[in-house]
Amino acid sequence: MPPVESSRASAGPTTTETRSAKLLPGTTGYRRAILALFAAGMATFLLLYSTQGLLPVISDDLGVSPAQASLTVAMTTAGLAVALIPLSALSEKYGRTPVMAASVFSAALIGLAIPFSPDLTVLVVLRTLQGVALAGLPATAMAYLAEEVSPQAIASAIGLYVAGNSIGGMSSRVIAGFVAQFAGWRVALFVLGVISLVCAIAFRLLTPTARNFTPAAISPRALLRTVTGHLANPLLVRLYVLGLLFMSVFGSVYTVLGYRLSEAPFHLPEGAVGSIFLVYLVGTASSAAAGKLVAGLGRRGALYCGIAAVAAGLVLTLAGSLAAVLAGLVLITAGFFIGHAVASGAVSRAATSGRAQASALYLTAYYVGNSVGGTVGATAFHTSGWPGMVAVGLTAMAVAAGVTLYATRRAAVAERRGAAVS
Known part of the structure; x- marks a missing residue:
């Protein structure tokens, strides 16, 4: 059983009690909490994208097209997107730790069953259920850290x-x-399932008992009111659209990448294709750089930089040189993480209330973008090759540039009106 989270008296803890209960860096509780969430986060993303690098061999083994095989990724992220808000709401009543533990354990156990899928239909159904199970972690983890960490x-x-x-x-x-x-591929997925189960066990053993969680009643009406209020906010909607568009390109590129590199003129083996995903580490540096870009160029200036990097990277991948394709992937990855970091960071600032739900809506749009982008990109690749996939990505970035330009003009008009009034 997950550790039971304690609640305070109805009056709530005093300020002194709250400060003393918070986990501080250097303490055993802090280290345990961080390691626990590190393990849970690792398990979540091990499972979420477990089939993405295996799509070519899944296609060959099951005799399905790239678009059909891509459903093993698209339906997982779709399941996560649909379940994000309901499961994050459950954590308000039943506690952050129990919901996160149930999420990561159930997803890992499903992961151990997936390699035995007899056909694509069963594989996609199990992957969808796995996505639903994983939805209990992302938004809940952020709430746990906000409540328990100094x-x-x-x-x-x-x-x-x-x-x-x-x-x-x-x-x-x-x-x-x-x-x-x-x-x-079946053994590969089983190995990932075992690693994820080990991470789930580590999470269960390491997580400190929550001391600042207070259960709250779940009110579907109040939740709906908050969600509709966010969707009526034009700024938040623009940020959700940007998250969806950036992720649609990123998801389509990495979904189709294995097919591109395993075919002519590259003919890379599965191990080499898998190692290409080390480019993903570029996201760590570019996410950190996003803050500096915003400080120097403003939020919209940083978004333009991200859009330009993704678009340039897409064009570069059209070359027949592996070095050019890798350079293009670096630009796409860096641009995506800049756009994602700027848009997601702006959501919490733009929402004046219900910030958890605002972030959950952003994540929902983000993962819908992954599902739609992966499927559309794979379909375009199947019908028109890599240039078709690139055309889809460039179209998405053109729309993102239009959304950002619209926001820039609105801001300029508001500034002129303010100056006129003053």
Whole structure:
């Protein structure tokens, strides 16, 4: 059973009690909490993208097209997107730790069953259920850190949690690629399931008992009112659209990448294709650089930089040189993480209330973008080759540039009106 989270008296803890209960860097509780969420984040992204680097061999083994095989990624992220808000709401009543533990354990156990799928239909159904199970972690983890970690340490704590996400996402492709090259895709997925189960056990053993959680009643009406209020906010909607567009390109590129590199003129083996996903680490540096870009160019200026980098990277991947394709992937990855960091960071600032739900809506749009982008990109690749996929990506970036330009003009008009009034 997950550790039981304690609640305070109805009056709530005093300020002194709250400060003394917060986890501080250097303490055993803080280290345990960070390691626990690092393990949970790693398990989540190991499982979420476990089939992405294996799509060519899944296509060959099951006799399905790239678009059909891509459903093993698209439906997983779609399941996560649909379940994000309901499961994050459950954590308000039943506690952050129990929901996160149930999420990561159930997803890992499903992961152990997936390699035995007899056909694509069963594989896609199980992957969809796995996505639903994983939805209990992302938004809930952020709420847990905000409640349990000292305010001055939250930024670094979230950074370590995101590092677990990044390493998990990269490792799932790299490990799966090398294992599949020698033992097949089913064994590769089983290995990822075992690693994820070990991470789930580590999370359960390491997580400190929550001391600042207070259960709250779940009110579907109030939740709906908050969500509709956010969707009526033009600024938030623009940020959601940007998250969706950036992720649609990123998802389509990395979904189709294996097919591109395993075919002529490259003919790379599965292990080599998996190692290409090390480019994912570029996201760590570009996410950090996003803050400096915003400071120097403003939010919209940083978005333009991200859009330009993705578009330039897409064009560069059209070359027949592996070095050019890799350079293009670096630009696409860097541009995506800049756009994602700027848009997601702006959501919490733009929402004046219901910030958890505002962030959950952003994540929903983000993962819908991955699902739609992966499927549309794979379909375009199947019908028109890599140039078709690039055309889809450039169209998405053109729309993102239009959304940003619209926001820039609105801001300029508002500034002129303000100057006129003053």
